[in-house]
Amino acid sequence: MSAHTSVPSTSTLQSESPAGLHCVVDDFDHAQVPVRDRWLRLFDRSTRTRVHHHPDYAIASLPERGGPGWTVTCCDGDDPQGMAIMIPKHCRLGRQVLPGARSSRWGARLAGFGLLGSDDESVVDCLVETLAEQMRMRSIPVMEFEEIEEVSNLWRSLRRLSSQGFRFVPSSDFAPHHRIRLPNSPEEYWCTFKSKRRNALRKERERFGNYALERLTAAANIDRWLTDAKAISDKSWQSQRFGPRVSNNDDERRFLTFLATMGALRAYMLHREGEPVAFVMGHQWKGVYHYDEVGFDRNLVNLAPGKVLLQEILDDLLTFDRPDVFDFGLGDGGYKQFFANEQSRSATLWMFPPGSHAVWQVASIILRRTLGRQARAILERTGLYETLRRRLKDNAAD
Known part of the structure; x- marks a missing residue:
């Protein structure tokens, strides 16, 4: 062409x-x-x-x-x-x-x-x-x-x-384009949720077991981080539905190195029982944290690894080098609606x-x-739309 x-x-x-x-x-x-x-x-x-x-x-x-x-x-x-x-x-x-x-x-x-x-x-x-x-x-x-x-x-x-x-x-x-206007501390943010929701979030973290959050900001650790992120991405539902999300190639390495050189790199890896299971490729610039790419092992979907990772990231953002805004990026989603407090279109x-x-x-x-x-309207009227949607979701978890 x-x-x-x-x-x-x-x-x-x-x-x-x-x-x-x-x-x-x-x-x-x-x-x-x-x-x-x-x-x-x-x-x-x-x-x-x-x-x-x-x-x-x-x-x-x-x-x-x-x-x-x-x-x-x-x-x-x-x-x-x-x-x-x-x-x-x-x-x-x-x-x-x-x-x-x-x-x-x-x-x-x-x-x-x-x-x-x-x-x-x-x-x-x-x-x-x-x-x-x-x-x-x-x-x-x-x-x-x-x-x-x-x-x-x-x-x-x-x-x-x-x-x-x-x-x-x-x-x-x-x-909808969802964002979180971040307050000064984790306590101020989590107090905006009703006690029932806070308890449910706390129980999700407890049920996840022994885990730790790793923050990536330095260029020296990019190779190892990309290797782990690629392995997780290959097991994620995002890659199954939309194709590879992380390539671990020279282009990605150069981009993350550029972000690190600019002082903007802020990616995360969640480890469970010592093994990497979820990641967010993100960066922080001019007071805004950009949630660029996310992935988690679909075999752990029943433990809600994405929500646990997001909670840990929010705690870290509100504790260390706090941005003013957390930007989820383009697209709507239930978890974005749950955590966000601002939106545009x-x-x-x-x-x-x-x-x-x-x-x-x-x-x-x-x-x-x-x-x-x-x-889609025909499928919804016949009840087949939700059946197909659940089947696709179940297949992604297999």
Whole structure:
């Protein structure tokens, strides 16, 4: 499958916005990052960064195919105000039901789960308009925006592109995005639960037996941690349903080492009777703990290893180097609802450019989802949905 067409790597000055802002577009690759100084200046001073916005992470994320990465920087004079960091990506659009529609396309994704820098409306609008121009100029068939908040200036500005013929499809519908606003101590947090629930949680820990929590922050221990996490992941229901969650390869090792170098790595391993049985791959940045990947031995499912691990992690976070927020990430789930005390709504979105090919692609995605919802409704009415759901869960535990 061919990659999208690239444009020359020289900077391109876009037309000024009504606010006097202008955007500069630059390509980058493993050998050259023309805007590194400007990029780092914006990264260091911004209060809205994710560690994924760092240029070293973006460079490490470049795939072998798909062309260079590129940035759009919104400037007020020579002063950078905001940046969109775009990385080539092979976007998997799902099984298609209309002839000619594609199940995957080489496109681009917005790195860092959002824009870097100012969230001012004029800055966001300037960046989004330039992204739309670049999508047309580079003939990019699809752009992916991960974990976009439903109430945000970015989504507001993107939606306005619909009037120009751009189309948006969420990879899954907007769903609750759960977080925990952490108090100053474990006692303050656990006291928000009724005594009956606190007792039930305490009994779960007691029933789990002899266990210990290990915190990973240093690069020196990454190899051993990844080896244990891979072994657990292979026995987890997540891997059985969705494929491997931990690969223990050079890419993962480089990413965790990068997090450790940035002082952001904060992963955990739960040991039971001296054996590793559950893990969380996570990191902490700018006062937020990100719960990136979780896995546990499905043979212990009746002992609730995931909930025991989460309780231990929360105690550790509230005791040592406490963040302000615990972010569960995209997706709803019973345990997230149970422990969270804040929520918003977010989704991962695909943006398609104007044109008949995009119209056909979007129509195929929407038709597939409509058929899926209708099939689920029939199964629910006949009582088969819960039967199949329980059977899948039982198979995952076997």
